[in-house]
Amino acid sequence: MATPKHGIDPEQWVQNYADYLYNYAHLKLPSKEAAEDVVQETFLSAFKGIKNFKGDSSEKTWLVSILKRRIVDYYRKEARRHEQNISSYQLPFYDSGDNANHWIEQRAPKNWDIDRQISYDEFHKVLQYCLSLLPPKHRVVFIMKVLDECSSDEVCAEVQISAANLWTIMHRARLQVRECVEKKWL
Amino acid sequence: MLDCKSATLLITKKLDGSISFWERIRLKTHLWNCKFCYNFNIQSEKIDAVLKVTPDDLTHKCRHQHHLDAKKKQEIIDKLTENQ
Numbered sequence: 269m270a271t272p273k274h275g276i277d278p279e280q281w282v283q284n285y286a287d288y289l290y291n292y293a294h295l296k297l298p299s300k301e302a303a304e305d306v307v308q309e310t311f312l313s314a315f316k317g318i319k320n321f322k323g324d325s326s327e328k329t330w331l332v333s334i335l336k337r338r339i340v341d342y343y344r345k346e347a348r349r350h351e352q353n354i355s356s357y358q359l360p361f362y363d364s365g366d367n368a369n370h371w372i373e374q375r376a377p378k379n380w381d382i383d384r385q386i387s388y389d390e391f392h393k394v395l396q397y398c399l400s401l402l403p404p405k406h407r408v409v410f411i412m413k414v415l416d417e418c419s420s421d422e423v424c425a426e427v428q429i430s431a432a433n434l435w436t437i438m439h440r441a442r443l444q445v446r447e448c449v450e451k452k453w454l
Numbered sequence: 455m456l457d458c459k460s461a462t463l464l465i466t467k468k469l470d471g472s473i474s475f476w477e478r479i480r481l482k483t484h485l486w487n488c489k490f491c492y493n494f495n496i497q498s499e500k501i502d503a504v505l506k507v508t509p510d511d512l513t514h515k516c517r518h519q520h521h522l523d524a525k526k527k528q529e530i531i532d533k534l535t536e537n538q
Contacts, residue, residue, distance in 0.1 A: 278534035282527050290522040291509040304526050311530050315537060332508075361459045369457035377493035380500075388512060391504050413470045414505050420471060439466045446497055 276318060282311065285328060289335050296339050296415065298396045306342055310335045336415050343411045344426075347404035355403050357444045378450060391453070398448035402441055409434065410441040456484040461491045469502055 289310055293303035314321075314334050321330050360375035362368050371377075399407055409427055412418040418426070424434055456464070461484045467473050473481070485492045509519070 278531045278538075281534070282531050286522045286527050286530065287519070288509055291520050294520050295507055295509070296505075304522065307522060308526070308530050308533070311534060312537070315534050359459070369459035371458050371490045376490040377497055379493060380497060388504065388507065395501065395504060414502065416506070435463065435467060435471075438470055439463045442466050442469070442498055442501075443462060446494065446501060449501060450497070 276315065278315075285331055286311075288328065289331060292332060292335060293339060295392065296411075297342060298400065302342060306335065306338045309338045309341075313338065340408070340412055340415065340418070343404075343408045347408045350404040355406060355440060355444075357440060359440065359443060360447060375447060377446065378454065380450070380454065394449055394452045395445070397452065398445045401448055402444065406437050406441055409437050410445075413438060456480050458484075458488060458491050461485070461488065462494055465491070465495050465498055469498060 286307060289307045290303055293306045293310075294300070297303045297306060310331060314331055317334075321327070325333075360372050362370055362372060399410070402410060405427060409423055409429070412423045412426070413420075420431060420434055423429075424431055429437070461481060464473055464477055464481045468478075468481070485495055513519070
């Protein structure tokens, strides 16, 4: 058997971490196939970049940070493939009049029975569906911020938007996703 | 007085970035007085929590743990070995 590069035994690495990474990816991506691809890309990136691993965190933590970047890449690629980035979502507030900027009652947040035992798989499915309704470019921004991998500056630079625009997108996304989840789930 | 559109924007900033001490006070005051925004706040936090969940958070809930296909694992091992 060839001497492992930098002391990494591929088989050990995969046996130790593949399932964890796969489970992690599965929670952030819309399909099993997407999760499989991202896990593979993670191992390959990690392997190539092994010199960058300074041992200041555990191997697992390091692999997860690479995984998160590959997850963001997945959504970036998707955004690049789509032209349609205009949101047709109407904000659930009155535009004008005495009630300007107040909730439109039929669309306002209802009580959720938030303490009832939530099946993560159920909720996850609903969330993934609701995320799929966002314009791809907005979805990338949303994912980048939520996965906490990117500072606002990084997100702005990557997607070429201003800081104000970033918050407009995040605001709309949170409103839209919440409203969708309520409709689908309650 | 904060309106609901502004309040929900502040909630967004609070979740994904940060808001100032005074913004926090103004938001809290609004949430005490507005049932809808109060709901929006806890629901957004819930959604956030689910989006940020990791496999470690779920193991104690006896959630079915997925396993990566053995075939796929071997594919990865082969690719890594090739690259040595």
